[in-house]
Structure formats: structure tokens, C-alpha cells
Amino acid sequence: MNFIRKIVNTKSIEDKELYNELKKLLNFSPRSINKYKKAFTHRSVQMLDEDGNPINYERLEFLGDSILGSVIAAYLYKKVPTGSEGYLTQMRSKIVSREHLNELGKDLDLIRFINSNVDEANVGDNIHGNIFEALVGAIYLDKGYNFSQKFIFENVIDPYVDIEKLEGKITSYKGLIIEWCQKQKKKYKFDTYEDSGNEPIKHFSVKVSIDGEQVAKGRATSKKKAEEQASKRVYYAFQSQISAD
Amino acid sequence: MNFIRKIVNTKSIEDKELYNELKKLLNFSPRSINKYKKAFTHRSVQMLDEDGNPINYERLEFLGDSILGSVIAAYLYKKVPTGSEGYLTQMRSKIVSREHLNELGKDLDLIRFINSNVDEANVGDNIHGNIFEALVGAIYLDKGYNFSQKFIFENVIDPYVDIEKLEGKITSYKGLIIEWCQKQKKKYKFDTYEDSGNEPIKHFSVKVSIDGEQVAKGRATSKKKAEEQASKRVYYAFQSQISAD
Structure with a gap:
């Protein structure tokens, strides 16, 4: 057809x-x-x-x-x-x-x-x-x-x-990413800053870098939320490596 | 295989x-x-x-x-x-x-x-x-x-x-069967009798005949239930004819 x-x-x-x-x-x-x-x-x-x-x-x-x-x-x-x-x-x-x-x-x-x-x-x-x-x-x-x-x-x-995540074994993605980086001797950086733009509600943005390379971004109404969101994205991007380690 | x-x-x-x-x-x-x-x-x-x-x-x-x-x-x-x-x-x-x-x-x-x-x-x-x-x-x-x-x-x-049934348009199968038989000039008979057998709870059985031929049976703890059960079976057996009429 x-x-x-x-x-x-x-x-x-x-x-x-x-x-x-x-x-x-x-x-x-x-x-x-x-x-x-x-x-x-x-x-x-x-x-x-x-x-x-x-x-x-x-x-x-x-x-x-x-x-x-x-x-x-x-x-x-x-x-x-x-x-x-x-x-x-x-x-x-x-x-x-x-x-x-x-x-x-x-x-x-x-x-x-x-x-x-x-x-x-x-x-x-x-x-x-x-x-x-x-x-x-x-x-x-x-x-x-x-x-x-x-x-x-x-x-x-x-x-x-990810079954482990669903089982609640992962409670903080940020903690998980930091732990993994430390184990793997990788340098990590969370660059978090206020980024409300024109919006009436305060927003925060975060950029996460690993070994000097930006790997994920997040944006939410609190620092913690934005960092969790970005960390979750890092987690998904590196999932196979993180699970294998 | x-x-x-x-x-x-x-x-x-x-x-x-x-x-x-x-x-x-x-x-x-x-x-x-x-x-x-x-x-x-x-x-x-x-x-x-x-x-x-x-x-x-x-x-x-x-x-x-x-x-x-x-x-x-x-x-x-x-x-x-x-x-x-x-x-x-x-x-x-x-x-x-x-x-x-x-x-x-x-x-x-x-x-x-x-x-x-x-x-x-x-x-x-x-x-x-x-x-x-x-x-x-x-x-x-x-x-x-x-x-x-x-x-x-x-x-x-x-x-x-049966969508009509599910929509609640059919409230009594016995009523439906009787109505259908009357319309179609068919003779119907509900033969209902006590039939508890060895069970401690009273039971009723019913045999439904249409034009002298037994078409369904039912058995339950009340007359009404047994008759509805048997009528439902009649309905399923004749569904295509009943729906078409």
C-alpha cells in the first residue's frame, strides 16, 4: 500500500x-x-x-x-x-x-x-x-x-x-546519582539557580554535569524538585551502567 | 509440532x-x-x-x-x-x-x-x-x-x-420471554416446583417449555430467582430471533 x-x-x-x-x-x-x-x-x-x-x-x-x-x-x-x-x-x-x-x-x-x-x-x-x-x-x-x-x-x-525504582528501593535520585559518581570516581556538579522567567510562581532550574559534560536539566517550583527531576533524567540516561555497577 | x-x-x-x-x-x-x-x-x-x-x-x-x-x-x-x-x-x-x-x-x-x-x-x-x-x-x-x-x-x-441487556433495558427476563411468546403466538409454560434435595436451604427448580418442548431449566433459592435464571437461558438460546423480532 x-x-x-x-x-x-x-x-x-x-x-x-x-x-x-x-x-x-x-x-x-x-x-x-x-x-x-x-x-x-x-x-x-x-x-x-x-x-x-x-x-x-x-x-x-x-x-x-x-x-x-x-x-x-x-x-x-x-x-x-x-x-x-x-x-x-x-x-x-x-x-x-x-x-x-x-x-x-x-x-x-x-x-x-x-x-x-x-x-x-x-x-x-x-x-x-x-x-x-x-x-x-x-x-x-x-x-x-x-x-x-x-x-x-x-x-x-x-x-x-525499572522494577527497583517501582519497588521504592530508590527514594532519592539525587542521592543515587551522587553515590554512583563517587563509586565510579566521576566528578559531578549540580548547578541550581532561580529561573522564574515571566512566570508569577518562583521556579528553579538545574543543570547536572558529569566529568565536565552537561548530561541533564531540570526545572520545577522548588530546588529539591528540580534536582530530583534532573537526577531522574541522569538515571534514565545511565540506567544500564548504573544497574550493572 | x-x-x-x-x-x-x-x-x-x-x-x-x-x-x-x-x-x-x-x-x-x-x-x-x-x-x-x-x-x-x-x-x-x-x-x-x-x-x-x-x-x-x-x-x-x-x-x-x-x-x-x-x-x-x-x-x-x-x-x-x-x-x-x-x-x-x-x-x-x-x-x-x-x-x-x-x-x-x-x-x-x-x-x-x-x-x-x-x-x-x-x-x-x-x-x-x-x-x-x-x-x-x-x-x-x-x-x-x-x-x-x-x-x-x-x-x-x-x-x-447483549448491549440492550447491559443498558438495563431488560429488567425481567421472564417478562421478556412471555412478551415475545405472546407476540410470536408461541405457547409457553413455566413448571416451577420445590426441589431442595438433601440441602438444608429450600430450593426451587423450574422447567421452561415453548410450544411443548423443554428449552431451559433453572434452580435457585427462590421461585423468582429460578424463573429468572431459566428465562435468561431461554433468552440466550433464542437471542438472535428475539432481537430480530
């Missing part, structure tokens, strides 16, 4: 751009671009289909949430053969927590695709997680279960899921 | 029987019989694997529950294009309710496969739903998502899921 031709024939040039961006994001060629457009359409646009049904991401969110749940369940089942039913349930809740899904949506910068009549500043944080779930739903409808599973492994499990 | 040979070589004759029964139940050939044995092993047996991990159905129940959830979610998404996220969530809850899963497990008579040190009378009703979920988990591990989906369609969705 020739996707490009199909799109150029039937859709606007904007769809072609979305198609190209999605292809980069998903690591596969989307088939039906409209499913993804729906995943990024907020109810405020008040779009309707031919039958008068609303077109927005809310139904896809329901679908994506359950696909995500079953992929994570199967992953945990195989990954932790010693984990009881209660343990598996708890671990899954942590992975698919609202907070974590919002982070995932933000990291993929899904908001750049949104079609909404509400200002980004006024939609709240949950929109990031919601459209992440909706995207999983769209992938399922477009390409089936195995593609959704692949996407979830590439974007959730491989980069972010 | 030659399943029979594998089983005869490595497992007892009991496994061969289980294999044959499962093949009839599942409508496909199971690959790894041990996964199904686990799905039917109660914790009371206190079985352990080589690494000392408990072998029982509880972890499989967690897995099956989430596979079931996503298959039902995808079904509802496609089946009810007008349903909002809230509607879809509510419908799914009804389909995978504890009560409904227990019924499904009972209808398939899964308890005949159970390996337990607790008497059937003392395990409670939920065991039927639990091993139904565990069976779905075992199918997923043994044959993958598509086989689990097929099993769920054949055993849950096609025979039992």
Missing part, C-alpha cells in the same frame, strides 16, 4: 506533515491518519462525524488505557516470576499512574499535535497522559495489538520501567 | 485427558499443558516450582483479568460508536463483573479441572470467575493475544453480551 499517495490524494498538506512526524515518533508507517488526528482532538473543538458523533480523544483514551494495562500486565507477569498477584497489581498501578502517563506524554511532546480551542496553559497537566493513552488506542485501531505492544515497550517499558 | 507425542513422552496419562478436554473446550490445540494446569491449581495445594515460587492460578488471574479487559474494551469501542468514555467504562464493568465471571466459569464447568485441597463447597462462588480469568491468562501465555481474543469472543461476547 502506498500511504503517501493516499494521503496526498485525499488529505491536505497538513496531514502529510502529521504523517511524517508520526512516522518518526512511532517507528512505523501509520495507515489511517484520521485515527491519530482523533487521538489529538480535544472536545473543545466540538467536531462531529457524519453521523453526529463527537470526534475527540476521549473514547480512544478508554481504549488505550486498557491496551496499556494488558501490555504492562503481561510484561510484569514475565519479568517478575516471584511477584504475587498483589505485587503485580501494585507495580502496574505505579507504571500507569496519572503522574507517570503525564510525564510520558510530555517527554514525547504530544501536545504539539493537539487540536484544541482551549489554551494550553488552561487545560491542566492530565492532557499529556490522556493523549498518550489515546495515541495507544489509535495505534491499536490502526495497526493491531502487536504494534501497540511494540510502541509501549519502546516508549514506556524500555526507557522508564 | 506433535503435541500428543510430547505429552505422552513427558507427562502422565492424566495430562493427556486434560489435553483432550481442553481441546474441546478451547476449540484449538493447547501447546503447553502446564500453563493450563497452573490455571486450575488452587493455592491450598501448596505446589512450588524448582525455584521455590508458588504454582497456583493467582498470578494468571491478574494477567487474564487485564487481557479480558482490553478485549472487551476494543469490542465495545467498535460495537457502540455513539458511546461516550463513561458509557464504555460502565458497560465493561458490567461484562467483567465478579458475578458475571462466576457465571461464565460455571457455565464452562471449569471447576471439574480444579486441583485443590479445599472442598468445593468451602471455596466460595468466586473461584469460578477466578479460574475463568486464569484460563484466559494461560491462553495468552500459551498462544498469544489473538487466541485469547478468539476465546473471549466465543465464550463471553457472542453468547452473553
Whole structure:
């Protein structure tokens, strides 16, 4: 099937751009671009289909949430053969927590695709997680279960899921990074400074360097939060090395 | 792969029987019989694997529950294009309710496969739903998502899921059956009688005949319950005709 031709024939040039961006994001060629457009359409646009049904991401969110749940369940089942039913349930809740899904949506910068009549500043944080779930739903409808599973492994499990972290064995990422650097005789530096910009609430930024090279940044409303955020990013970037040591 | 040979070589004759029964139940050939044995092993047996991990159905129940959830979610998404996220969530809850899963497990008579040190009378009703979920988990591990989906369609969705019923439009199955028979000029008869057997609690049985032919039976602790149960069975048996009329 020739996707490009199909799109150029039937859709606007904007769809072609979305198609190209999605292809980069998903690591596969989307088939039906409209499913993804729906995943990024907020109810405020008040779009309707031919039958008068609303077109927005809310139904896809329901679908994506359950696909995500079953992929994570199967992953945990195989990954932790010693984990009881209660343990598996708890671990899954942590992975698919609202907070974590919002982070995932933000990291993929899904908001750049949104079609909404509400200002980004006024939609709240949950929109990031919601459209992440909706995207999983769209992938399922477009390409089936195995593609959704692949996407979830590439974007959730491989980069972010760390059983030790989920078990609460890591309480401070900053402490973990410092400990690891000391053990490995690496020089580390946390450069933290006030950075409120034009915002009414005070913000702090931090840059973390290891052996003189900047490896991560963070920004939040407190020094501690910003440093934890940056340290977490360092942790993810060096995860395989840190776990092996 | 030659399943029979594998089983005869490595497992007892009991496994061969289980294999044959499962093949009839599942409508496909199971690959790894041990996964199904686990799905039917109660914790009371206190079985352990080589690494000392408990072998029982509880972890499989967690897995099956989430596979079931996503298959039902995808079904509802496609089946009810007008349903909002809230509607879809509510419908799914009804389909995978504890009560409904227990019924499904009972209808398939899964308890005949159970390996337990607790008497059937003392395990409670939920065991039927639990091993139904565990069976779905075992199918997923043994044959993958598509086989689990097929099993769920054949055993849950096609025979039992009726959107009208779930929406609460049907409040009495007996009323519905009587109304349908009257419309269709069919003769119906509810033959209800006390049938406590050796049980300490009073029970009632009912036989329902349509046009002189017995079409369903029911048995419960009240007349009304027994009649509703039998009527529900009549409804399922004649669902396609009743819906079409």
C-alpha cells in the first residue's frame, strides 16, 4: 500500500506533515491518519462525524488505557516470576499512574499535535497522559495489538520501567546519582539557580554535569524538585551502567 | 509440532485427558499443558516450582483479568460508536463483573479441572470467575493475544453480551420471554416446583417449555430467582430471533 499517495490524494498538506512526524515518533508507517488526528482532538473543538458523533480523544483514551494495562500486565507477569498477584497489581498501578502517563506524554511532546480551542496553559497537566493513552488506542485501531505492544515497550517499558525504582528501593535520585559518581570516581556538579522567567510562581532550574559534560536539566517550583527531576533524567540516561555497577 | 507425542513422552496419562478436554473446550490445540494446569491449581495445594515460587492460578488471574479487559474494551469501542468514555467504562464493568465471571466459569464447568485441597463447597462462588480469568491468562501465555481474543469472543461476547441487556433495558427476563411468546403466538409454560434435595436451604427448580418442548431449566433459592435464571437461558438460546423480532 502506498500511504503517501493516499494521503496526498485525499488529505491536505497538513496531514502529510502529521504523517511524517508520526512516522518518526512511532517507528512505523501509520495507515489511517484520521485515527491519530482523533487521538489529538480535544472536545473543545466540538467536531462531529457524519453521523453526529463527537470526534475527540476521549473514547480512544478508554481504549488505550486498557491496551496499556494488558501490555504492562503481561510484561510484569514475565519479568517478575516471584511477584504475587498483589505485587503485580501494585507495580502496574505505579507504571500507569496519572503522574507517570503525564510525564510520558510530555517527554514525547504530544501536545504539539493537539487540536484544541482551549489554551494550553488552561487545560491542566492530565492532557499529556490522556493523549498518550489515546495515541495507544489509535495505534491499536490502526495497526493491531502487536504494534501497540511494540510502541509501549519502546516508549514506556524500555526507557522508564525499572522494577527497583517501582519497588521504592530508590527514594532519592539525587542521592543515587551522587553515590554512583563517587563509586565510579566521576566528578559531578549540580548547578541550581532561580529561573522564574515571566512566570508569577518562583521556579528553579538545574543543570547536572558529569566529568565536565552537561548530561541533564531540570526545572520545577522548588530546588529539591528540580534536582530530583534532573537526577531522574541522569538515571534514565545511565540506567544500564548504573544497574550493572 | 506433535503435541500428543510430547505429552505422552513427558507427562502422565492424566495430562493427556486434560489435553483432550481442553481441546474441546478451547476449540484449538493447547501447546503447553502446564500453563493450563497452573490455571486450575488452587493455592491450598501448596505446589512450588524448582525455584521455590508458588504454582497456583493467582498470578494468571491478574494477567487474564487485564487481557479480558482490553478485549472487551476494543469490542465495545467498535460495537457502540455513539458511546461516550463513561458509557464504555460502565458497560465493561458490567461484562467483567465478579458475578458475571462466576457465571461464565460455571457455565464452562471449569471447576471439574480444579486441583485443590479445599472442598468445593468451602471455596466460595468466586473461584469460578477466578479460574475463568486464569484460563484466559494461560491462553495468552500459551498462544498469544489473538487466541485469547478468539476465546473471549466465543465464550463471553457472542453468547452473553447483549448491549440492550447491559443498558438495563431488560429488567425481567421472564417478562421478556412471555412478551415475545405472546407476540410470536408461541405457547409457553413455566413448571416451577420445590426441589431442595438433601440441602438444608429450600430450593426451587423450574422447567421452561415453548410450544411443548423443554428449552431451559433453572434452580435457585427462590421461585423468582429460578424463573429468572431459566428465562435468561431461554433468552440466550433464542437471542438472535428475539432481537430480530
